[in-house]
Amino acid sequence: MFLGPYQLPNNLALAPMAGVTDLPFRLLCRRMGAGIAAGEMLTCDVRLWHTEKSRRRMDHSGEAEPRVVQIAGGDPQMMVEAAQRNVEAGAQIIDLNMGCPAKKVCNKAAGSALMRDEVLVRQILEAVVKSVTVPVTLKMRTGWDATQKNAVSIARMAQDIGIQALAVHGRTRACMYQGNAEYETIRAVKESVAIPVFANGDIDSPHKAKFVLEQTGADGLMIGRSAQGRPWIFREIESYLRDGIVLPEPSITEVRDIMLAHLRDLHAFYGEDAGVRVARKHIDWYAKGRATAHALRHALMQATDARSQLDQARAYFDALADAEGKLLNDAA
Template sequence: MDTIKIGTVELSGRAVLAPMAGAGDRAFREICASFGAAMTTSEMVSAKALQFNDKKTPELMELGADARPGAIQLFGSEPDVMAEGAKRAMDFAPDAIDLNMGCPAPKITGPGAGSALMKDPALCGEIVAAVKAAVPVPVTVKMRAGWDEKSRNAVEVAKICQQAGAAAVTVHARTRSQMYAPNPDWGVIKAVKEAVSVPVLGNGDVTGAQSAALMLERTGCDGVMVGRGALGNPWVFREINAYLTESCRILPPPGVSEKMLVLLRQAELMCRYKDERRAMNEARKHVGWYLKGLRGAAEFRRRGSLLSTMAELEALTKDVIAENEKE
């Protein structure tokens, strides 16, 4: 299988899991890794919250052995605060530190972090340099095409970040103003790949094996980062790996029983890492994603939105299987 080398970290495969706030917790990352995700990244962590010893933040940085290589993603806008946050993140032994320069959420961009950093390319470089000097692991950057149509500056920012010491860059092929709605412009990924020598990962509407292969072919990027396409569908990594390494082999989609079994496994892990009540509350959205396209999904989603115990989820999955496997 093809490998990607990010500093001292070698990835066995070309498809990695994107960091996703509110969805990419430890349990989900471990499930995706079990299906072949070559690397996983934590939900984004506030460097400032680390500075103030926020009690909820450490849980976001827990990296189990079953989801390695694993990176911790930090967000913030001050080089010294980001560097100090990276030092504290090292307590969790990440394989890399990823810097968020792509999040479009107003609560992140408002204070100048996330994709707002792309409005100040020099500051992007200062943050990379500060974090690189603070930690012994590779530092990577996730960015967007730019802030808006008038400032599509991913190439400039990527070159500055590489010069400051970034070991890899990921490019989401939309501007911040586009959020997630219009079709991504993969041309920006190609332009970044041609401009830098470090590995470049492409991100934006990779939902399966063929879209992954198409992005790799059209942009020349080293690997693909899968985000929303993996929600309720961790098999996407197995499918991409088979397609890329086995002469375009298309694997059959998982059956309903396998889907429900993996959903239960993910929920069990969530309960292990969090208390059952909170885990099941957070699992409700995942249930909706796993149910996509199944018979009776609307009613099952309604039931899923009320879940509070594993026993209720077990009963739900049995009913889903019965409804979808009957003649």
């Protein structure tokens, strides 16, 4: 699969998620089998880029090609400046956000709110595509609400303007993340254009991945929330789609080792204080659905330094591994 001049190792993409897809998580998901991973959404207002948060979002140190930066905004010229500045800083693909449903984004006529104004969409797409030499891609939803599903018309417009790939989340903005993703609109988008289309929404297992590809005819899959605490979902899906092999769930000890390495990367990337805070949600995701996860959650909220956080997380998963081993021995 190609995006512009870049051949991807597979057709699986990590969805950009604010507060989640920082550099440590992108690197982890790439190691776990994601073919491409976009950074967190970056505002097009370059005046706001001087914060520590923005500088971290623009950090792509050690990241494999192609490096993808997603920008959001509703002003064509500001989007142009943001795109050009990121390309100068090393971005190799610019992704335009017209899918974010958050109120603070939509209230600024950005994200999925743009889908209500196709004239402005055209202005933004034309301006950005003309302003940079790297591929420009677009992430969007099926529409604003059930009465305004215009993903097909925007997809055709995008292709005509020069957008080189689309990612479509199978919900309207009104749906937020509620209910089941609907795939018929993604199929209609795919049937209307020749550029690559990534299907996004509710892809949480290898079998669901195959189902979504069959239902939509999409070229690739974009996975977001299902990778939180389960970055190995990419290798599981890749194995099943490529070879028809369902990989076993990782052992408790492997999950522990993946998580601890991730936590160390977070502590190094953010610094100890901020890293400990950011790591809490990831540990919560790794522990989700496991025995006594509530006890771990309580203990982790008390950890204020990296060493104690690592020690508590390690002890919790070691206890799970011991319990798992005892069950296997008893069964034998």
